[in-house]
Amino acid sequence: MTPEVQVMLNTLWVVTAAILVFFMQAGFALVESGIVRAKNAINVIMKNYCDMCVGALGFWAVGYGLMFGVSSSGWYGTTKFAVNNAEPFEFSLLFFQMMFAATAATIVSGALAERIRFNAYLVGSFLITTLIYPVFGSWAWNDNGWLKQLGFIDFAGSTVVHMVGACCALAGLAALGPRTGRYAKDGTPRPIPGHNLPFVALGGFILWLGWFGFNAGSTTSADLSIGKIALNTHIAGAAAVVSTITLCGLLGRPVLLTTIVNGSLAGLVAITAGCAFVTPGSAILIGLIAAPIMFIGEAFLDAFKIDDAVGAIPVHGFCGVWGTFAVGIFKESGTDVRQMCIQLLGSAAAFAFVFPTAYVMYRIIGSWMQLRVSSIDEQRGLDFAEHGEVGYPEFQEGLLHGGTASTGAAPTVPRPAVTTTRPVVTAPVGRN
């Protein structure tokens, strides 16, 4: 095969994989919107739709250069900003990496659901894809990155993408606080069930499909390793589901759809770092162990009253760390203690850099433009409060609010679903 044909095949494969990763945004949108209440469904989907867009622009302009530009220091790149001229294949790589950046940002969306202001979230997403994600990514994936030089292995991003997203989510949750009434006075978490479980299931399928592009596309070349990577990806997710069902049985818990979908994602996140370096048998073990780690993560969050609306941190954070660490245990060349230490160092570095940076970012955003919606907006739902529309207009009778100012004009039917301006939600009539 001539080199030209190989480049063409590589381009075809990388762009196809990038399209699959793009489709993961739809998966995230469905999973997250299904898990939240109906009054916040549109807001969640809007966040997924729009963070990808602002992230794409920021990553093209700055992020890609920081991540993959020439890095003499090993800490960040200094070239390839706002790429307009490059080798043809570089555009494919930029397109592929842009989708990864959007994935990291969108992990935050679900965790902070039902309480963060839309505009504040978008500013946060822009900064994550433009600065936070690329800087850490350069440490691990830039040829001169200091972690890469140490031998850190994260093939498709258990830490670089998933844990970074989870750390940003944790920082956002620390800045935002839990949803009103999520925890009883004695600290017991109250379940807030989602409004559309079929959405969650469909979203899970779409994410799983996209994951084949996410992991196998990370070869960035059309070579023979793709088959094993796709197989490892699939069986790790499957093993995690089996493990989740078993654990539910052992713990006497009902086997909930949301738990199963999150269990599969836990396995997929965990195999992401090592999918090219482990055997299928090891991939199964990595997936099996991911599920209990997700359960531990959930218990940890509840113990500290961290209200992660969709369980993003246990799945992407805890299982991201596990998957990264597992590379040192299960890589085909044999268990390597030094590698395990490097893997842990990489995950620790991710937390040490991303969490405080993102926390400061959210605090600054909060002081500048208000991070959390008011409690009245939380009561009414963010679909209406933030976007002036509702997800299910045929069922507006179920809304608690009238959707209009309380002026005494007495509209009997709630306002139309689609508006062009933000509605006036309160109109105090002359204070006494």
Added chain:
Amino acid sequence: MVTPQEASRRRRIVYHAALNRLPSDMVSAAVRLCDREFQALPVFSVQKFLSRLTEAVGPPPKPGELFAAMNRLRVVTDLEEIGPDPVGPTTPAKSQPAPASTPAPAPMRTRPPSSPSLSLDVHIDSWPAAFGALLAGLLLELQRLGPDLPAAAREGVALRLQKVDLGPHGYAEMNAWADEKLTVFTTKITMADMHTALHEFYVWLCEELGPIETDRLFGAVIRDVSALPGAVQFPPRNLM
């Protein structure tokens, strides 16, 4: 369907076994589940009830303890020994509060908080009337969930209202309502005050019962009040 006495017995078993063993929102969910699904069954199975409860609202914190408590109560023959029925006639409604004496009554009628149902002869002829009907309906729903909840609601909402910006008449009338001295709101209370008061009620309830139960409860009351005569002109949803 079982006899009313048997229905009350089952409800008492569920309520008094769950009390102090489950979070308050799960207690109310358990009572509702019992009424909805277990009053049509000839035999009341504790095991089956716990399975359905787990499916409906999640696993109870201490299932074994709850199971044992329910079984203990099942063998008690005297209903009063089990404890009062959380929704039945053995739980008397609070005494009828006296009508307002301080603020001048507005030309409207609202149902007092402890009246048995939102009767259709109540006419909503002003925003304060709709507001009063909403508060009354909410207290009534709370009464069904737990006999102490209405008083706790009055106190809790009044405490929250001290921290927000209400007009002077708003404060006066809401304080009188909290002291059970007012059931009829005057037109001196502003729309903003009513809006704020209901929102604080909502937040208080969220913290007490959780957001899901709160949405359900507010939704039910709003639907009831919306069906009252005159509510078309003063839709209660617009106060939320």
